[in-house]
Amino acid sequence: MEGSISKQFLIRLFLSLLAINSCINSSSATRPIASKTSTEFIKTSCSSTTYPTLCFASLASRATLIQTSPKLLAHAALNVTLSTAKSTSVVMLHLSKNPGTKPREAEAMQDCLEELSDSVDELRRSIAEMGQIKSSNFQLTMSDIQTWVSAALTDETTCSDGFNVKTKNGKVVRERILNIAHLTSNALALINSYASLHA
Structure with missing residues (x-):
């Protein structure tokens, strides 16, 4: 009696494991298709930005997170920009x-760090607001986000203008700041595209 119970238990366990394995295999088989669709969505969306190659390169690794959502795409673009701005601030602090x-x-770096600090704050506020968007407050919230991201772009442009590209540090810093400005410009374009869907 005891032997038949353990035999039944083993058969059930085997069948359960087989079912779980089948589910895992079928979900992983559909994943590359979803990822390809997401990647194509990102590529198409990035084609409307000023710097499409940079846009795609900075967001392609987040394809499974973004899927085909314009909101998640804009949100991811803001997060990438914020992360780059923060890491650049650290580099500039060391250089200064x-x-x-x-x-x-x-002195130019200190001024730039202040501008970059403002830019980081504006990007943070935009990301926080993006998480609060509802259909009832969509237009007002999007308007705030567009204003803050535009302000961040202005801060970054002001920052990059203060450097002499003939010096080694000046060239390095200017390239990094321009990279952030380009990411910000792309994020703004994706935000504008998302906003236009609800116009």
Whole structure:
């Protein structure tokens, strides 16, 4: 009696494992198709931005998260931009404190760091607001987000203008700031596309 119970238990366990394995295989088989669709969606959406190659390169790795959602795409673009702005701020802080940095260049970096700090705040506020969007407050919230992202772009442009590209540090910093400005410009274009769907 005891032997037949354990035999039945093993058969049920085997069948359960077989069913689980079948589910896993079928879901992983559909994943590449979904990912390809998501990747195509990102590529198509990025084609309407000013810097489509950068747009696609910065967002393609998030395809499974974005899927085919214009909102998630705009949200991801903001997150990528914020992350890049924060890491650039850290690099600039180190460069500005480097003993080899000329006083005028260090001063330009400090000014730029303030602009970048404002930009980071504006991007954070935009991301927070993006999470609060409802159909009842859509237009007002989108207007706020567009204003903050535009302000962030202005701060970044002001920052990059203060550097002499003939110096090594100036060239490095300007390239990094321009990269953030391009990411911000792309994020704004994707936000505008998302907003136009609800116009």
